[in-house]
Every structure is written in structure tokens, then in C-alpha cells.
Amino acid sequence: MREPAFEPHDHRRCVDGALQTAESLIAARGLRLTPVRRRALEILLERHGAMGAYEVLERLAADGYGHQPPVAYRALDFLVENGLAHRIRRLNAFAACAHPGADHHAAFLICRLCNALAEIPADALRNHLLAGAEESGFAVERLSIEALGLCPNCQSPEPS
Template identity: 65%
Template sequence: MVKQRDTKPSAKTAFVTHDHEGCAAGTLHRAQEAAREKGVRMTPVRQRALEILLEEHRAMGAYEVLDRLAADGFGNQPPVAYRALEFLVENGLAHRVRRLNAFAACMRPGEDHAPVFLICRACGEVAEAGADEVRSALLDAAARHNFTVERATVEALGLCPRCVDGAEVVA
């Protein structure tokens, strides 16, 4: 499936160096599949926006995505980016990282998961951690207040393993 697993280790997920091209291609493929199954339209702008997020493999601001979309011949006004990103978020293909006012491609499209973000304040990297226990604890807490949860945002700011010891890497 992932063809070149040990040929191009160039980026990371969850703070671990890995074959990024394979990872991005695979995720894009799964995202397309998820969109098809869901009956929503993966139009050119939307697909390109997702590709951009996947290529960079990091949280990107809407305007940053917009610049790249515009460079590729799409509109260059904010709604172009916001609409594409909103679509991706609505359909579980990307996430919004509130603390950074940014967006990141979802690494598990179609899986219906509770995203928990680990944001390194030194290198800026963002990891998407699976954490079902966090979600259930949150639901329990909400239930005690008779509150019905529809969406949840869970983000942690701190230091990733590579930045934690000594060297405050310069992003």
C-alpha cells in the first residue's frame, strides 16, 4: 500500500520521523474514499486545499492556504479558503486547531474519532492523538451537568519529545 516506506523519511506524525509522501498520499486516498462514501463532492478547490494541508503536514492558517490556492489558479479572496476548509472540517477530512487559528489535515479520515491535539510550543508541530478516554471522560463530566455535547475541542500546549530536553529548537 505505502510503497516507499523506507526510502523517503522526511516529515513526521506524532513526533516520529516517517515516510511522509506515502503517508500523505495514503491519507489523501482515504479522504477521497470517505468523501465518495459520504456522498459529498470533492471538488478541485477542496481537493487542492486538502493536498496543501497534507503536503505541509502541519497546521496552516487560512490565509496561508489561500495564498497557495491562488498560486494554483483558484480565487484569491478569503472565502475561497474558508469555504474549502470549512467543507473539509465539516466532513471530517481536516481539523481546526483553535489555539493556533489554523487548520490541519485529518490523519484518520472516515474513522470517526475524537481529535486531541498536542501542540509543541517550541517547534510548532501539531500531532493528532487518539484519545477515546478523554472523550468519554468529557462526556461523563458534561452528563453530570445534564449538558449534551455535540462537538468537543481538546488541545494541549507543551513540549514534544524532541524539544523537551534542552534545545529550544527555533521552529
């Protein structure tokens, strides 16, 4: 299966789709996709990669929003809580969700050279782990599966 993150593709469709889904999803929950939140999502959506909170903050500030960390962290936390973005713990960073609204569980593939980030389905994996955890009586609430390595494009012999 080809991952959009690792292939050239019409990225505008990713962005537009995600924004539209975000709008309706948030509306359906009676919440508000305020300007800062929407803009934060747009910024994350610019690439299939993770972005640090401070990088998002700079961008928000440049657009006239607040200049202090909580501005970014609050917007990002909101997006994460609502399944519109993910927190990538390995990178201490955030990324837009590639399949918002799909109620999926994902594993992340992070390229250590080009920083591309793909999201692959992990429901089966998750179920296995949940079963394993239950054997020791542990109740899983949140699960993160993150792989670091090389994407198809960065495995070529010549490091550009």
C-alpha cells in the same frame, strides 16, 4: 507510542493514504471533492502541523484559484465537516486529519517551538467528559481538547 508527527517517516504514505481515503469517503457520501477542495487538503497534508486559512489561501491563489478569503474558508470548512481536517482553535488554524475515515475523536498536541501537531486518541477522555457534563444536564455536541507544549525533539537543552 511514537507519533509520526514527531518522528521522521515516509510522509508520502501519509499524503497518499489521506488523499485516497478522502476520495472514497467523499464519494461514498455523494459529495464532491472538487479541485479546490482537493488542493486545499493536499496543502494541509504537506506537514503535520497547522496552517492558517490565509496561508492556505495564498497557496490556492498561487495555483490559480480565487484570491479571496471565502475561497479558502469554504474549502477548509468542507474538509472539517467531513472529517478530513481539524480546526485548531488555539491557533486559529487548520490541520489535515491524521486518521481520516477512522471515526475517532482526537486530542491535539501542539509543539510551541516547531509547530508540529500530533493527534492522539481521545475517545476515553471524551467519554469521561460526556459523563461529567451529563451530570449537570449539559448535552455536548462538539468537544475540543488541545494541549500546548514541547514535542520530544524540542525538549533538548539547546534551543537551535
